Amino acid sequence: MKLVLLVVLAVLIFGPDKLPQMIQNVSRTLRKIRQFSDNAKQDIRSELGPEFKDFEFEDLNPKTFVRKHVLEKDEYGLKEIRNGFDLRSDVAEVTDAVNGRETHEATVPATGGPDLLKKPQRVQPGERPPFDADAT
Numbered sequence: 001m002k003l004v005l006l007v008v009l010a011v012l013i014f015g016p017d018k019l020p021q022m023i024q025n026v027s028r029t030l031r032k033i034r035q036f037s038d039n040a041k042q043d044i045r046s047e048l049g050p051e052f053k054d055f056e057f058e059d060l061n062p063k064t065f066v067r068k069h070v071l072e073k074d075e076y077g078l079k080e081i082r083n084g085f086d087l088r089s090d091v092a093e094v095t096d097a098v099n100g101r102e103t104h105e106a107t108v109p110a111t112g113g114p115d116l117l118k119k120p121q122r123v124q125p126g127e128r129p130p131f132d133a134d135a136t
Contacts, residue, residue, distance in 0.1 A: 010022070041057060
């Protein structure tokens with residue numbers, strides 16, 4: 001609908017005899033701008049040297065840079081860390097602790113992490129306490 005409106009306005013403003021010439025001029029100008037942009041990019045890449053041969057100008061956009069270098073690549077284990085946070089269960093545990101309720105088993109994270117609200121078991125006299133190699 002918008003395209004039809006633009007065509008009708010162009011015909012009314014420029015007239016049917018000048019419209020083809022205007023379209024050629026606009027397309028020629030766009031082609032020159034695109035060529036100028038491509039040449040500028042090639043000049044910058046050649047000036048930066050071979051270290052930046054894979055440099056993309058779209059990476060200068062902060063969102064694109066973060067998405068490409070942080071979210072897609074998982075060199076640092078960020079996905080594992082991000083998936084390790086279970087905010088709903090943490091909020092439920094805090095809410096239960098504030099209200100003085102016992103935590104439910106459904107609120108314990110399914111990531112296999114330690115249950116920090118679990119009450120320690122009493123050791124019977126003469127029994128050895130459990131050894132935690134990670135805690136020492």
